[in-house]
Amino acid sequence: MDDYTKDDVSQLIKRIGAFLSARMSEILDTQDLRSVWALVAVVCTVIFTWRLLLAPSGPHGRQPKPQPPSQVNTQPNSNLLPSSTQTVIDDLFQPVKPTLGQIVRQRLNDGRKVTCRLLGIILEESTPEELQNQATVRSSVLEVVLEMTKFCDLYLMETVLDDETEKRVLTALENAGIFTSGGLIKDKVLFCSKEVGRTSFVRQLEPDWHIDSNREISSQLARFIKCQLHISPLKTEQIAPNVFSSSSLEQFFGV
Template sequence: MAESSSSSSSPTEEIVRLIKRLSGYVAFKMSSLFSTPIRNLDSRSVGAIAGLAIAVIFTWRAIRTQPGEPQRRRPKRRMQSAESSSAAASIPPDVSSPHEDNGVQDVVDQFFRLEKYHSPTLGQIVRQRLSEGRKVTCRLLGVILEESSPEELQKQATVRPSVVEVLLEITKCCDLYLMERVLDDSEARVLQALETAGVFTSGGLVKDKVLFCSTEVGRTSFVRQLEPDWHIDTNPEISTQLARFIKFQLQVSAAKPERTAPNVFTSQSIEQFFGCA
């Protein structure tokens, strides 16, 4: 009798356990998804939608197949020891057997394996966000370096550690040029900082592609001459001037500007734009 009661209630229990396991994960994905503007959706947000769809499919399959499955009558054992009979009788009706747990666990494990499999790598995200662009120009101050003014570069140059991995991925698929305005012989200091951080180790970026000038107009001229698919800057005036000539731009700014051209994207950091922060 105990065995019959446990097997008859197991489909419902499996569905309840499955929904409880998935509800927390889906709730987290959906909260992060709907808190992001549609314009800024990236491949990870798309992954959240795919994860939700997979969760719904597996839940539907569990509801559709489990309750309607014909219950096979288990053959009665002719000989059963007194110890096994008493152990089966001592199991509470609301406690499922290991066999029942395996059905739910298999569905949950398969869901998380698929979600992990479909999660894009950083390299894939970089290529997707850059729309398969082949040339990128980027300023150093406030984007690659901790310093935000040429005056600070007269004392030191510090590469932000969190940006190195993104730069290396960009150099794998794009021709990357870095540029900055300096006041004196800060070039050597900046190049040394980039080399120490390992930016030149991949071979995609060389020192000859790090350009220096003495004015903001000079940096704008560099960009116009190189004709990149993407330019990354912190100066809104330069972004506005280049909007007519450059296909896409990323303006790094702590506060989103009131007006931007349709081809100018904004982000608090280059890492955040590529989903690394």
């Protein structure tokens, strides 16, 4: 191996060490089994790259003829690597894209208990009167809700005008598959006859996060709940330092 290749390998070793150290730290934080297998794949790739760099470049293991001084390659060391090897190295150090589950945990700051209003957030309808005719789960938010049920103790709640509306909402949630993940059961979908009832539910449950589309309720709960997410399609002034805003639940999680 010539001096240039030795320098390349030395630099690669340093980059690999830093990369593996960072990934190991992430795995210890998330305890994600998929991350463990990802790290195993990285190590295998490193071994392959190492062997490729150390393999003799000439036929039958012979060293290539040294070039005359006038023909010495003066390009940066990275250009001395075969294109296939450089591609492996570039792929190796691509940033790892977090999963939606990891994003949910990060955005909620590992908050484990969450309460959330249904109207205008999980359901297409925005008023109790509309729910008397139909209840429709928003398809764009479904993936986020399912991830939340895996990680959080999630409670859904809404104001309804009659018992038939309760059944209609539960049926819509069931048909959308929200109860199939095992993290959310029908008993955790709470109904009340007035908006003030939702405030009572939240204060009794004492969640880490409450998600609502009613600005007045978010304002009233700001003193009692650690963090809140206020959903509004219109940009409004911040209610309190612990109340975040977003145009939709899925937008808050980057979906």
